Amino acid sequence: MFEEFQNFDLFPVTIYTVIGNLIVSFLCGMTISIVYRFVYKGPSYSVTFVNSLVILSMITSVVILVIGNNLARAFGLVGAMSIIRFRTAVRDVQDIVFIFFALSVGMAAGVGLYSVAISATLLISLVIILLSISNFGQVKKREFLLQMTYHNNTENELLIDAVLKKHCRKMKLVNLKNAGSDHVIEAHYHISLKQEKKNSLFVADLLASSAVIDVNLYFDEDDVSPPTY
Secondary structure (H helix, E strand, O other): OHHHHHHOOOOOOOHHHHHHHHHHHHHHHHHHHHHHHHHOOOOOOOHHHHHHHHHHHHHHHHHHHHHOOOHHHHHHHHHHHHOOOOOOOOOOHHHHHHHHHHHHHHHHHHOOOHHHHHHHHHHHHHHHHHHHHOOOOOOOOOOEEEEEEEEOOHHHHHHHHHHHHHHEEEEEEEEEEEEEEOOEEEEEEEEEEOOHHHHHHHHHHHHHOOOEEEEEEEOOOOOOOOOEO
């Protein structure tokens, strides 16, 4: 019975089937790569990765065609694929999502479910674009880290405190230490700005005071290096 199942031609393969699967997987892979280019916001854009999404969809469809309903081929391909070792670390969770997206679409195209592959590509791509445009999941107010070096005296502290209250919605002193001199202090604050777009003006107001020697303002957004003023 098992041998009869193995010989049963569940997925008949012809040259037209191969060409059709490859065309559908190529078009879906191209769509996925274009969507990835549109929504990517990280610091290390990779042209190779974008191109690989297209090729990955096509290769997956070929693998599904090769396996068909043959269990022996399936186990053989699993063993062959296990030889490959991927050393490149995926730096963004979104990259893993797009890899799985391309694999899924390639599998659908490989078994001839063209309507599933095309409709899934379009609908999922639409959802990804909407989430990106709407900034879904992004916090409304970000926390900044303010590193400031200033001359230590009562008058200077009052000036700095006035600037902080003017621009900051919330602030918390997390570290205070001498910076090589008894009269020079290095302070670290966790702050939340009233108007985040005016962070340059906030830094300028601090530096405009003769009390402040140096100011560094850091923020965390998609692993982008923090600005230093």
